[in-house]
Amino acid sequence: MYPSRFSYEAPSSLDEAIDLLHAGGGEAKVLAGGQSLVPLLKLRFAAPEMLVDINNIASLRYLREDPDGSLHIGALCRHAELERSSILVAHQPTMAAAAPLIADPIVRNRGTLVGSLCHADPQGDWASVVTALGGRVVAQGPNGRRSIAVADFVSGPFQNVLAYDEIAVETVIPAAKGTAAGGYLKLERRVGDFATVGVAVAIETSGELVTRAGIALTGVGGSTIDAAEAGRTLVGKALTRDTIESAAELAAQAARPRTDHRGSADYKRHVVHTFVVRILTRITDATQKAA
Amino acid sequence: MSSLYEEIRPEPASDVPVRRVTITLNGEKRVAEVEPRLLLAHLIRQGFRLTGTHTGCDTSNCGACTVLFDGKAIKSCTMLAVQADGHEVTTVEGLATASELHPVQEGFKDEHGLQCGFCTPGMMLAATALLRENPDPTEDEVRWALSGNLCRCTGYQNIVKSVLWAAKKLQSQSASAE
Ligand SMILES: Cc1cc2nc3c(=O)[nH]c(=O)nc-3n(C[C@H](O)[C@H](O)[C@H](O)COP(=O)(O)OP(=O)(O)OC[C@H]3O[C@@H](n4cnc5c(N)ncnc54)[C@H](O)[C@@H]3O)c2cc1C
């Protein structure tokens, strides 16, 4: 399969890249890891006139924790770097759980988290994870920078709110105020398959009590689902069998699964429930063990 | 035989400039003129005539087209040839020396790690990348590292054994070099 013809630029600075996109007037596309875009070009689902390859912009290649505890993931930070990151293991349990479950090891050597969010595949795992963590995307265009909550960034299946001449430069995960805990579980038919169901849970606790909780779902709706009510029901309470059960019930209600080759709608809803219980129970088990 | 590479070589489309790329391919500097839409897998196979790199699915799923890009395993059907400009690419032809097979190749031979051989070059490159990063992997770690490469023949058992064999061989080589 051959992509249709396009011209190609690989600038080494962000300003140049933005100028190129601006000059392209909506006919140019950003190329990051290429693990979604190149397949689309080959199928000719995408046929841009120009590709602006950002891989030579060294300033976008970082994964950094700031002194205030916020995590900054540059546009060229690959899935594999996240998978091997000690920062994630130490401070970002939800992300650390998700990183090894994205695609397969070879795809993870190229694909990026920021690119995943831009691609806005309803089956994409990072969008749920970043939603559960209350993360934001920072975009830069000819008129400067703006920061967009990920829930507002993804505007629909395969759609984001970037202007044609804006580049997503980084994703920011805000610092946890309490003790961070969480997880990501994904049911997949085989390695490299997209999720039949994915559930991201990110909570913060202070003593016994949950102070913040985010729950988001992959693969069970037309887009990433923010099960905000399920999260809210935990806030101000301790994790008990009952509070966990009610969060799982609300998350299952928030799911909008469809019956397809990966499973029936009822089955998927059931898995959402099971995964919420499993992640939260593992957290309580771990804290009991530590105590 | 007609291919995109041949199609664009003699008479490039006038409106799309052809790019000159320099790639260090298996340790040797190679220059090619490519149209931006040419995939790296096609440049390697049709441009450089190194047909050890296979294209199986052409949809980024099977890993038969795996090559090393600056030492990391990537799917060459999912990268543009222009993106390799200034980079190092290793294909299966780059594993053996003139007189000796690479330990990973020896392992596949010794442990019967292949049947039809279609997946084998990709498997061997993914395994080479693993052993550079982790010279003493467990069986699980080998399975994990190869989980992006599909094989329709072997059932994977002997592939995993081959990689573990190669790990041992590489370890004994580096021990005797010390
Ligand atoms: C076999 C296979 C299996 C996969 N399985 C999974 C999976 O299980 N879960 C999962 O979540 N994903 C999966 N993916 C997708 C993978 O995670 C991609 O890496 C990711 O979706 C896109 O990231 P990228 O950097 O490769 O972006 P690209 O492919 O380069 O770009 C994707 C889109 O986003 C735009 N874009 C990218 N970066 C920017 C930016 N910085 N600013 C503005 N626009 C930008 C591009 O213009 C394009 O439209 C799979 C892919 C493959 C090939």
Ligand code: FES
């Ligand atoms: S041919 Fe490239 S992944 Fe199958």
Ligand code: FES
């Ligand atoms: S040996 Fe035939 S596909 Fe692996």
